Amino acid sequence: MRAPKARLARLVRLAVVVLLVCSGCGLFSQGTVVSRAPAADDADQQPQEASPIPIATPDGKPLPDDAIVIGALMASTGLLAVYDEPALVAARIRIDALNEAGGLLGRPVVLRLIDSHTEMSSIRNGAEQLLLDGVDMVLMTCDAAFAVPALDVLEGSGTLVISPCGTDDSWITGELGERVFSMATPAGTEAMILVELLADRGFGTAAVVIDRTSTEAVSVCEQFKREFESTGGRVVGFYRYHSSSPWLLDPILGGLADRNPEAIVFCGTRLVAPEILTPIRAAGIVQPIFANSTMDGDFWIGRVSGVGDFTMLSYASVFQDTPDPSPAVRELLAEYLAVTGHRANDGRVVTGADAIEAYARAVKRAGTTEPGAVAGELERFDGEELAAGPTTFGPGVHAAVGRPMRIITLQGPYARYQRILVPPSLSE
Template sequence: MLLVASVLVACAGCGLFSGGTVVSPAPPTDDEGKPLAESSPLPTATPDGVPLPADAVVVGALMATSGFLADFDEPALVAARNRIDALNEAGGLLGRPVVLRHIDSHTELSSMRNGADRLLLDGVDLVLMTCDAAYAAPALSVLEGAGTLVISPCGTDDAWITGELGQRVFSMATPVSTEAKLLISVLADRGFTSAAVVIDQTSSEAVAVCEAFARGFEASGGRVSGLYRYQPADPGLLEPILDGLGDAGTKSIVLCATRLVAPEEILAPIRAAGHLQPIVASSTMDGDHWIGKVRGIGDFTMLSYASVYTDSPDPSPEVRQVLADYLATTGHIARDGRAVTGADAVEAYIRAVERAGTLEPGAVAAQLERFDGEELIVGPITFGPDVHAAVDRPMRVITIEDPYARYDRTISP
């Protein structure tokens, strides 16, 4: 993931990992006061300061469970912990128990370097890293110097691809450049040769995806009829968006936005003004708890890592199991499909270690680089010496049939 603007800080959920128990923020609903199902403990959490077994495989996690990045980091961390639980129940890794040592970054840059130092003192074999490359940077510089293997379950910045963040640094998420290609594919499938692009500036991931889309769409022969940017701090930016969408040449809309801002501040005004063009959205809009905020959502399609919708389950049994475990752990369904990347990160590590026959970071990284169409939970992943992110990760296409979101199909770059 890319750095999300500070406007999100005030509204982030602050789930906590403490004493082996997950308490994650539930999606906002109209039934805000109703109790959720009781959460279950996660025994693999090892509090800071507790001695580790001498033969343990130590997985460190430097991910936010408080502050605005918790909305992105914590779901992937929950899924990673569930996979570690299952691994221990099956006998561990190379016959050794796996211990997760989590340090909450609190979405604070100042916590990252110190957190990396603390994990190194624990002798970590793998570090699961926050989704945000900018927040990860101070920790990555420390871990790179120590030769530590790092996997971000959910880092989408293209910087994760090439190794510029570290030679033993990988990401399991779809890079923004790949997601932009998938958006172009969705428009092509619908026969759209022109599109207006609307960007919610509060998410730099959203900005990067739509800017990459606009460049790629025009390079492929499409026409961007207008590129519009919105900031909550400047509501005057809405008028030019509405005026531009009234252009007769605007046959479709590509939206890269956050669920926090877009439903009420962008989407609702667009539809209320009578602009009914089909909308194709990036995965930053994934989820259905916001749909009720937009009257007459109409023709709306978005990308997702997995279908979390109970009335339209994901076609993959493995994905459904990850989501079922997530529900059992937290007491609520995952708010979007990104949680599955946490399970994929641990699964990729397990396979690389087993093939290497050792925990030595260089040997494990070399095995990761040999992944060629490796079938993981969400789909095939290919890495290489110069490719350390999931550039070919398939994604789900989700359509809205008001008031429900439904799985439509899976597409690949």
Template sequence: MGAPGIRPPALAALVLVVVVLAVCSGCGLFSQGTVVSPAPIIDDQGQPIAESSPVPIATPDGVPLPDDTIVIGALMATTGFLAVYDEPALVAAQNRIDALNEAGGLLGRPVVLRHFDSHTELSAMRNGAEHLLLDGIDLLLMTCDAVYAAPALEVLEGSGTLVISPCGTDDVWITGELGQRVFSMATPVSTEAELLVSLVADRGFTTAVVIIDQTSTEAVAVCEAFERKFEASGGRVSGLYRYQPTDPGLLGPILSGLIDTVPESIAFCGTRLVGPEEILAPIRAAGIVQPIFASSTMDGDHWIGKVPGVGDFTMLSYASVYSGAPDPSPAVRLVLDDYLAATGHRASDGRMVTGHDAIEAYIRAAERAGTTEPDAVAEQLRRFDGEEMAIGPVTFGPDLQAVADRPMRVITVEEPYARFSRLAVAEP
């Protein structure tokens, strides 16, 4: 569906990414009052720590494409605080596309990626969707955040475009509420909450304090769901505390609540940018040693040194990026190797593998459909039943358009390292 043109030489090696700057000052999620964008992580010398990957080389808009080109658009953030989730998945998607072209393309046709950086700005999403539609895209890779996706999905409604979010975790991705051609390769927050409950229950704990770092809407959703599901399973939540970096005074009640209630366990949903130094380190410094169970938003080991005596700490992950305990999946290890080769550094967490799996799912569905026609490809996606992908089996269906039952990795801390422990499987 690309524009007519002349086939460029060595197409298999091309990286076609269009970065369009469409920014409205002050129009991001922070201005909506629902999230605080944390400052970048810096090391002891004040230098930024690489939390994202280099953007692929940009090719100016209007580069002629062969008329049989399959065009994949990506409306994802490579700047702003959502970049920590979007950009690694985008790099993994590009790597899979490059390998696909080296093998001859899809359905015998070359595949290119056109990227529109949303800059983590709500105002850019509508413009980005309109721009990519003009490119005649066959598939759109959508940002991880459903709030940000909404303006773009409004534009796409009625266009017939197939949409896959590599990392959209909000439960609204599950049922087709966002559209019958809208899918997510991520684990929904409701499933992750169930897995978090199982981690606590497997240790025999029946009481927990819940602590939520409100700088992440996903973290908020997971721990709120954990509270409901833990109590429904017979557990007791003896306290729920929320923290905002704009109000450090919230830390005192958290510490006093933990000391007063003496829970068996702590369920923690936070971000790597705020949680370690502002919440976890003070907890451990206060002599509070209860086991902590964390959502996948804490995945990554670079923060562990910032929490002296982190102690008994377990978290969920999509894939083990830890060299001391490699992921059990050879396919995941290959994706991680490709990421390292493309960026020069290892992935900061396992979620980026969903970018690879999003493209892999599209490839398989299009090959089985024998076409890139969106409805035909969507129908093949809905037929996935235990389809083995890099990070585990994928099942979709008429009322299931996110990966609701895929296992997640359990990562445990053996200070100063984090290690893969086992797979956690959601109850059917």
């Protein structure tokens, strides 16, 4: 399916308005990660073996003179590791595949990783180090607030930056830099899909419950409220919760019981969600719950007794009994399992592979790794078929606005793939 840029105009305008109105244990260690070398012309030369789990080599180890160096400034430790690390592992898998096929432009591709530790000071210092290392492109952490100190350092050098998983709408408009892109679906698009899901079920009223530990979740639900009301829906309650403020739960339970919405829209994290959802269901509040992609996965379900009618968004189905319809996604998930020894926790893993795949395609078309030329090729993506779905960029449109998402529903204790839903402005 193609997504012509003209059909994205409404979504981009919405994102600009929103920007004006409102304002995780790691596999990696710090160092230089060298992927498997391209196949040698000399048949007697033995290829370098890749580690079954990516492990960093010591800092300062010499790299091939002609190497294309991809820097990674992401969190393998700290709060953001749960989002950054799966994408980082998938990126490494894709780099290994590139090298097995002979590299990129006939050159080996290496990965220089600096763990941000989810710390502002570390991420800025890391960006300065990557510039000294002479990287050709930087993979950036998912959270825009943590990325800003690094982007401030990198912008002056003209470095190309791709976040595998940045969802904040500030990635859309070039606000974070002229050569800064994200492979994730923006929060505004997720909000529109949630509105469409409620419309499909005929729900005209909704209550919104937000887990404030996730800035992404907050953004999705805030934008859902605006979009839902703009289409004639009515938000009858808007509640915020934080695990550091458990007394906020009573007003949420009382408000839901008193106002009796047709549906509940929940934006939160999988770690905190049971603190909210368990009491909601225990109180006899049985309305259908709709959640954004920060709830994707099934490891939290057993912590919520009687979760009931629950629908969430995803980039890919990781559930073995209802596999993803995309062969590319199924292949990636199988590779991830082979490398890590466990299946992916959620569908966001595909964006790490997409970041490398998008970069490789743009480099091949440009015939160079020069950042400006590669950025120009990325801006020409128009319905580019990647694992997460058709992806369109353009001048000032540097995130996958309007990309379809998977709909995952819970049936008993199991999460199951249901369908792919196209945002309403693209399906008209």
